[in-house]
Amino acid sequence: MARNKDEKKRAAILQTSKTLFSQKGFYNTSISDIVDETGLPVGTIYTYFTNKEEIVRVIIEEGWSNLELRLEEAFRNAGSNEEKLKILVDEFLPELLGDLDLITILLAEAVSYTKIEEKIDKLAELIFSTIKPMAKSSQLFNKFSKNTMYAALMVYFLGIMNSVKLAESSSLSVSANDIMHFIRQTIENNMHITF
Amino acid sequence: MARNKDEKKRAAILQTSKTLFSQKGFYNTSISDIVDETGLPVGTIYTYFTNKEEIVRVIIEEGWSNLELRLEEAFRNAGSNEEKLKILVDEFLPELLGDLDLITILLAEAVSYTKIEEKIDKLAELIFSTIKPMAKSSQLFNKFSKNTMYAALMVYFLGIMNSVKLAESSSLSVSANDIMHFIRQTIENNMHITF
Amino acid sequence: MARNKDEKKRAAILQTSKTLFSQKGFYNTSISDIVDETGLPVGTIYTYFTNKEEIVRVIIEEGWSNLELRLEEAFRNAGSNEEKLKILVDEFLPELLGDLDLITILLAEAVSYTKIEEKIDKLAELIFSTIKPMAKSSQLFNKFSKNTMYAALMVYFLGIMNSVKLAESSSLSVSANDIMHFIRQTIENNMHITF
Amino acid sequence: MARNKDEKKRAAILQTSKTLFSQKGFYNTSISDIVDETGLPVGTIYTYFTNKEEIVRVIIEEGWSNLELRLEEAFRNAGSNEEKLKILVDEFLPELLGDLDLITILLAEAVSYTKIEEKIDKLAELIFSTIKPMAKSSQLFNKFSKNTMYAALMVYFLGIMNSVKLAESSSLSVSANDIMHFIRQTIENNMHITF
DNA sequence: AATGAATGAGTCTTCATTCAT
DNA sequence: TATGAATGAAGACTCATTCAT
Numbered sequence: 001m002a003r004n005k006d007e008k009k010r011a012a013i014l015q016t017s018k019t020l021f022s023q024k025g026f027y028n029t030s031i032s033d034i035v036d037e038t039g040l041p042v043g044t045i046y047t048y049f050t051n052k053e054e055i056v057r058v059i060i061e062e063g064w065s066n067l068e069l070r071l072e073e074a075f076r077n078a079g080s081n082e083e084k085l086k087i088l089v090d091e092f093l094p095e096l097l098g099d100l101d102l103i104t105i106l107l108a109e110a111v112s113y114t115k116i117e118e119k120i121d122k123l124a125e126l127i128f129s130t131i132k133p134m135a136k137s138s139q140l141f142n143k144f145s146k147n148t149m150y151a152a153l154m155v156y157f158l159g160i161m162n163s164v165k166l167a168e169s170s171s172l173s174v175s176a177n178d179i180m181h182f183i184r185q186t187i188e189n190n191m192h193i194t195f
Numbered sequence: 196m197a198r199n200k201d202e203k204k205r206a207a208i209l210q211t212s213k214t215l216f217s218q219k220g221f222y223n224t225s226i227s228d229i230v231d232e233t234g235l236p237v238g239t240i241y242t243y244f245t246n247k248e249e250i251v252r253v254i255i256e257e258g259w260s261n262l263e264l265r266l267e268e269a270f271r272n273a274g275s276n277e278e279k280l281k282i283l284v285d286e287f288l289p290e291l292l293g294d295l296d297l298i299t300i301l302l303a304e305a306v307s308y309t310k311i312e313e314k315i316d317k318l319a320e321l322i323f324s325t326i327k328p329m330a331k332s333s334q335l336f337n338k339f340s341k342n343t344m345y346a347a348l349m350v351y352f353l354g355i356m357n358s359v360k361l362a363e364s365s366s367l368s369v370s371a372n373d374i375m376h377f378i379r380q381t382i383e384n385n386m387h388i389t390f
Numbered sequence: 391m392a393r394n395k396d397e398k399k400r401a402a403i404l405q406t407s408k409t410l411f412s413q414k415g416f417y418n419t420s421i422s423d424i425v426d427e428t429g430l431p432v433g434t435i436y437t438y439f440t441n442k443e444e445i446v447r448v449i450i451e452e453g454w455s456n457l458e459l460r461l462e463e464a465f466r467n468a469g470s471n472e473e474k475l476k477i478l479v480d481e482f483l484p485e486l487l488g489d490l491d492l493i494t495i496l497l498a499e500a501v502s503y504t505k506i507e508e509k510i511d512k513l514a515e516l517i518f519s520t521i522k523p524m525a526k527s528s529q530l531f532n533k534f535s536k537n538t539m540y541a542a543l544m545v546y547f548l549g550i551m552n553s554v555k556l557a558e559s560s561s562l563s564v565s566a567n568d569i570m571h572f573i574r575q576t577i578e579n580n581m582h583i584t585f
Numbered sequence: 586m587a588r589n590k591d592e593k594k595r596a597a598i599l600q601t602s603k604t605l606f607s608q609k610g611f612y613n614t615s616i617s618d619i620v621d622e623t624g625l626p627v628g629t630i631y632t633y634f635t636n637k638e639e640i641v642r643v644i645i646e647e648g649w650s651n652l653e654l655r656l657e658e659a660f661r662n663a664g665s666n667e668e669k670l671k672i673l674v675d676e677f678l679p680e681l682l683g684d685l686d687l688i689t690i691l692l693a694e695a696v697s698y699t700k701i702e703e704k705i706d707k708l709a710e711l712i713f714s715t716i717k718p719m720a721k722s723s724q725l726f727n728k729f730s731k732n733t734m735y736a737a738l739m740v741y742f743l744g745i746m747n748s749v750k751l752a753e754s755s756s757l758s759v760s761a762n763d764i765m766h767f768i769r770q771t772i773e774n775n776m777h778i779t780f
Numbered sequence: 781a782a783t784g785a786a787t788g789a790g791t792c793t794t795c796a797t798t799c800a801t
Numbered sequence: 802t803a804t805g806a807a808t809g810a811a812g813a814c815t816c817a818t819t820c821a822t
Contacts, residue, residue: 025307027222031796035805042797043392043804052796107357108303112220117365143380151358151373152381158361159354162302163346166353170312178346185338186347196822197628197783226813238787241814392801392804415697417612421792433808436793497747498693502610507755533770541748541763542771548751549744552692553736556743560702568736575728576737616817620784627818628783637817 010048012038014062017055022101026056026109056105057113063102064119067095071126082193084130089184089195093160097176100168103161124153134191156183205243207233209257212250217296221251221304251300252308258297259314265290266321277388279325284379284390288355292371295363298356319348329386351378400438402428404452407445412491416446416499446495447503453492454509457485461516472583474520479574479585483550487566490558493551514543524581546573595633597623599647602640607686611641611694641690642698648687649704652680656711667778669715674769674780678745682761685753688746709738719776741768 016037020029031052035042049055071092078084096103110116128149144152160183164176184195211232215224226247230237244250266287273279291298305311323344339347355378359371379390406427410419421442425432439445461482468474486493500506518539534542550573554566574585601622605614616637620627634640656677663669681688695701713734729737745768749761769780 025222030794032794041392041804042806043799043802046797047803111361111364115365117361117367120361121368143384144377147369147373148377148380150369151377154358154361154367154369155351155354155374155377157354158357159350159352162353162357163349166306166312166315166349169306172312172349173316174342174345174349178342179350182339182343182346182350185343189338196781197820198785198822200785225811227811236787237789237814238816239785242785242787247813392799393806394801395806420790422790431808432793432810433795434806437806437808442792501751501754507751507757510751511758533774534767537759537763538767538770540759541767544748544751544757544759545744545764545767546740547744548747549740549742552743552747553739556696556702556705556739559696560700562702562739563706564732564735564739568732569740572729572733572736572740575733579728615815617815626783627785628781628820631818632782 013045013048014059018059018101022104053113056109059105060110060114081130081134085193097164103165124150127153208240208243209254213254213296217299248308251304254300255305255309262291276325276329292359298360302356319345322348403435403438404449408449408491412494443503446499449495450500450504471520471524487554493555497552514540517543598630598633599644603644603686607689638698641694644690645695645699666715666719670778682749688750709735712738
């Protein structure tokens with residue numbers, strides 16, 4: 001009961017902060033803004049989080065591990081690697097790209113407040129182990145060393161996030177759909193998979 | 196009569212700020228920091244720049260237009276489109292990637308303080324017009340619509356910048372070399388160009 | 391739970407600021423001065439007032455409305471218009487003139503920070519409605535149009551305040567007493583009232 | 586020749602400053618504003634005036650002594666005291682009230698930067714010596730002591746200036762004409778003079 | 781002599797965090 | 802336990818005046 005109420009407050013702080021951090025940036029969002037938006041007293045913010053940094057950290061960590069969990073769950077249920085790749089593109093990516101606030105915060109603050117390299121390494125490893133067996137049939141990827149593969153994954157992953165964010169926040173002539181389309185075609189062409 | 200504005204001071208402010216903004220971020224760099232690092236008095240900072248924002252803006256604008264000028268110059272001297280593409284990869288990219296401070300600031304602040312979409316659109320247009328004629332011989336690119344091409348360019352461009360930055364600032368197992376290698380191979384495979 | 395805003399602190403800030411603004415002027419009084427004089431920390435000033443301007447504004451508004459309230463209260467208890475006029479001269483004016491700091495701030499800052507014309511209009515209306523019935527017996531006032539009456543009230547009101555202020559702050563050979571004497575005699579002569 | 590040019594610059598500085606001080610106030614007008622408005626270099630301002638304060642001081646002193654000179658000149662040419670009084674009301678006052686910028690600066694800054702009491706004392710003396718002989722025929726004034734007379738002059742003088750200024754700068758329902766009308770009627774009634 | 785860049789003490793204000801109640 | 806007033810170091814920026822050129 002009390003627990004339930006607590007969870008709601010914690011969630012409210014996180015949700016509000018996430019929106020604000022994404023919209024105004026971490027430094028332009030004051031604890032006071034969070035207080036105003038949530039309607040909670042300042043003191044309460046500090047009973048749930050030790051400081052402002054911890055709020056971003058938790059937003060990033062929970063947001064990321066949530067994505068990761070879903071991906072792992074989906075992968076577990078997938079039969080073939082082809083299926084995994086499809087899930088990656090058709091479920092994981094759309095879900096990630098649907099959470100623009102998370103992407104914005106990830107790109108802007110993850111380096112400062114979390115060990116982003118560990119997250120990316122882990123994700124890259126997961127994808128790599130999925131793609132590798134399929135790469136033999138790829139004109140492109142079977143030439144790639146592991147390091148090059150990792151580089152490729154990073155470029156695609158960070159490039160997609162950054163592009164989608166920019167596409168949404170500015171008047172660029174490119175949309176998230178165009179980006180997804182490009183990714184699907186790239187995979188189709190290189191991995192002989194049809195979406 | 197009376198002193199003239201000192202180009203050296205202006206340059207020192209820009210150079211110092213660029214390093215500091217890149218290392219500590221825009222918000223964590225105070226005018227005081229710039230004062231300490233340059234050795235100039237506060238007032239002098241403000242005779243060269245109207246405020247802190249203008250400093251970032253100039254760093255980005257001048258950094259970018261410098262890059263752009265060199266690219267245009269190189270393109271002008273290039274004979275074929277193949278040559279242009281090589282220049283893009285062998286000169287423009289290394290130069291961009293060599294200026295990690297600029298990349299960091301570009302990724303972190305360009306959206307807030309400059310019209311980044313205009314810059315990217317212009318660059319994309321330039322590259323697009325170079326690649327398009329070559330795309331016919333590409334298995335991949337000749338299937339792409341213009342929008343997909345743009346999306347691809349954005350993903351690669353932002354992805355490269357972000358990856359190199361992350362590679363340098365964290366303990367990632369991927370290096371700038373790996374990234375460049377991936378790019379060259381991707382072009383080789385898709386454009387039938389040999390580096 | 392948690393402390394409540396302390397009325398004493400608010401009053402101390404107002405009182406100190408009033409004295410300082412009056413003595414040194416609004417622009418020559420720094421928040422630092424107020425801090426030094428009250429002994430309160432800067433931050434505390436800003437928990438009670440949003441900025442320096444608000445402090446003057448409140449000094450003026452509260453000072454004026456205090457005066458107004460007392461006048462209205464006194465008028466309510468007055469039987470005749472003659473009595474009202476006496477109260478105006480014997481209670482309201484001395485009270486106003488006794489608060490030289492308020493007068494000084496009123497004259498210097500009220501135009502910039504408050505709607506002084508509304509205050510004066512309201513006061514003029516109040517006095518006008520008191521004087522009008524008595525004006526018939528006045529050689530002077532019964533010739534006056536309403537606009538001229540208003541002009542007269544303004545000239546006397548502002549003239550009195552300005553004169554008293556100047557009399558006190560400089561080595562003028564005129565005192566507040568002389569000014570009050572002049573006012574009483576003027577009313578006696580024109581309204582056939584004896585003080 | 587050179588002298589002529591110098592005079593123009595000096596006058597330009599004074600004229601521009603007068604307008605700015607009146608519009609924005611002394612503290613809200615920066616030397617930089619004066620530089621921008623006159624188009625003169627900062628250094629030049631300081632070859633004509635030793636500092637900002639001297640500019641106000643000169644504006645007030647010259648403005649005032651100009652008024653005084655004209656009044657004395659007019660008085661010298663006047664035959665009777667009645668004529669002098671008419672000149673005071675029909676020439677001096679309109680001229681003073683026509684220079685609202687001067688009035689504004691006079692009211693706001695004269696106490697701080699000049700010996701306003703000397704100016705007023707001198708003017709009062711001049712008017713007093715004119716009015717005194719006429720006062721015998723006045724119901725009102727022949728009862729007044731010298732001090733009361735002085736008080737009256739101050740109240741009227743400061744009251745007129747302050748009222749006109751307020752009338753012009755705010756949405757008060759009183760105009761400069763109403764004020765002049767009141768003054769003329771007051772004199773007519775008390776001094777038996779017809780305008 | 782004319783100029784305008786140089787100067788830095790001083791301005792107002794903010795804000796994450798604490799802790800008295 | 803919940804609260805929100807209290808805090809003060811630190812922030813960005815200003816501006817009258819000087820003085821090197």
